[in-house]
Amino acid sequence: MQYRTNPDYWNQWYPSDLISESFPGQFRNWFYSLLVMATVLDNSPPFKANFTYGTLVAEDGRAMHKSWGNSIEFNKAADKMGVDVMRWMYCNHKSENNLFFGYNRADEVRRQFLLPLWNAYKFLVNYAILDDWTPNGETLPILDNVLDTWIISRLNQVIDKVNTLIQNYDPFNATLVVESFINDLTNWYIRRSRRRFWRSEQDNDKKHAYAVLYHVITTLTRLLAPITPFVTEVMYQNLVHSNNPPQHIPFEGEGQGVMSHESVHHCEYPKADLSLVNDDILDQMSVARQVCSLGLSARNQAGLKVRQPLSKILVHMGDYHTELKPEFVQIILDELNVKQFEIVSKVESLVAYQVLPNNKILGPKFGRQFPKIRQALVVADHAEIVKKVNNGESISLDIDGESVVIYPDEVVIQTKPIEGLAVGADKHMTVGIDTIITDELATEGMSRELVRHIQALRKEAGFNIEDRITVYYQTDGDIANVFDTWTDYIKEETLTNELVSGTHAEEIFTKSVKIGKHEVMFGLKKI
Incomplete structure (x- = not known):
């Protein structure tokens, strides 16, 4: 580095921009030595940045040893995991912690x-x-x-x-x-x-x-x-x-x-x-996605698949003050497969709250006053209490003219959706979906089930995604009516040129599937 003979050259390269080594191995060796020598030379830091990291260990948390059967040779790991997967594993890890290295972790990174x-x-x-x-x-x-x-x-x-x-x-x-x-x-x-x-x-x-x-x-x-x-x-x-x-x-x-x-x-x-970067679009999409997340949660609770269309979604925005633009409302309708979107001003339109005392805490705390606390909770504004609890705020109750304060962990909140709704909620927003399925909605839902099965059969038959097909089907009752009512939709979604009721003499891909209580025999032919 020519410290004694060429000061300009020394200043060009000193201090180092970056040094990097294992923290456990070099803390008292290289790092410490550099600091000591730099202090002696001119009392300056020898590097601008020091990136250190823990130790690489086996997935079982132990050091890697051949005798233990948990060591992985580099070339074998590179071939089996892939070098890019290995590099992402190293980066996608808090460097101060030991890295648990192995094929299961690699599969997780790949996935x-x-x-x-x-x-x-x-x-x-x-x-x-x-x-x-x-x-x-x-x-x-x-x-x-x-x-x-x-x-x-x-x-x-x-x-x-x-x-x-x-x-x-x-x-x-x-x-x-x-x-x-x-x-x-x-x-x-x-x-x-x-x-x-x-x-x-x-x-x-x-x-x-x-x-x-x-x-x-x-x-x-x-x-x-x-x-x-x-x-x-x-x-x-x-x-x-x-x-x-x-x-x-x-x-x-x-x-x-x-x-x-x-x-x-x-x-x-x-x-x-x-x-x-459009902040308004980002905010709107964030709210729309949260509505969708809670709506999907409500569907799951009610056991309603997304393929089944529903009539309405109702949203209480709570702490969100964003007014969704029509294009974002349409995204919600498409994502949740519902027909109408409605904002409600009161959360009570979606759920009924019941606020109960936590007997184990409030009983010993208030003793003889506990019955009055319980009665005060009965007549209180439950929606307001729920809002305070969600925000981590205390609750003030009037007991015989005196203010008594209780805390969020001292009450138990029970919720029940309004009849005909399924509800998903977090601390800031409540979403309800209308669970009443009319005959028209049920028929549309079955058409989507038919599309799903035809798409699966296309893949099973080995067709390319661009292949046009003819679909033959044999069934009766309600399913037959669905084919008649939703012909254009089924054809468009499955790249089908023709839907034919009955069988075909030529050799085609056939399979029977069950949709609800109905059996449908399909035959698919590539055009």
Whole structure:
């Protein structure tokens, strides 16, 4: 380092930007030695940042030893787990703790991170091939669909957070931010946008959906390249380099087209464009998703599958002051498969509360006064007490002209949905769904069951997702009427050109399924 002979050279390289080693092994060795020597030399810190980590141990928590049969050789782990999975395991871990390393943990990482990311990529590739869609130098389109605006807002939020966390040597929280985004991408954006990709018309909304998803996936390849360099390179080569040289491509965070690089690792790291972060859309979508979550909880409690349409959802917004715009209401209606959306001003429209004293606490605490406490709770405003309990606030009761204070853990709250409703609730919002199923709703529900079975049979028969088919069916009673009433819907959802009641002489794929109490014999023929 030429400390004595070349001060300029020394100052160019000292102090170090980063050092990294195992904390247990080097705390009293390398780290301590550097600090002591730097103090003696010029009383300065020898490094700007020190990234340390715990010990890698087996999944059983013990040190790895061949004699114990719990050690894993690196090359064997790399071949079986995959190097990108291993790298994500290291990053997706609090460095100060020991890392429990093994194949079960690797499977969990693959399931939670790598497979959802790959499935999003494959979804884009498969449907782009079917529609013969290519980016053709398209830049990010006008964001006139709330789902597009939302996912681009989330993407730029994530880019901004990941940049900050990586610069602060915090890969653990960076991976958490990315995993949350991939969940949003796959379980919300793509799932809620499926019909935009499915439909046959090549309208602007479909083209915009392709362009937005392409932008998101290609940006993710660059964002994740330092952590998972191999899978991101495969994705980049297929999506960008092999299809675009030397065209301009729409994956720069600044929205400017650049020439295709030979590798994702030659690209600039993405930077957030905070002008694309729409806080109102993010807030609205957050509320809409919470409504959907509570609505699905209510359905589960009532044993009602999402395929069964329902007439109405009723929402008490509670602590939320966001007024949902029509496009977000429509997302809720589609997600929960209900016909109408209604805001109610009083939670009592959805649930009846009963507030009871916690006898084990209040009995000994108040002694002879306890019966009066119990009676005061009976006549109190139960909705107001529930609100205070949810907020962790104390409850004041008037007992013989004196104020008596009791606390949230000193009462027991029982809830009962209003008749005809199923209810899901948290501390801030209550959602009720109308559980009364009319004949019309029941028939529509059976049509969705038929679609589900036909889709499953398509897959079982080995058909491609783009194959058009003819469906033959044999049944009677109510199910036969469903085929007649919902013919167009069933055909559209299953890529069926013709629905035929009866059998067919040619060799076709056949299978009998049970829908409720009815047996249906299906025959599927690829056209």
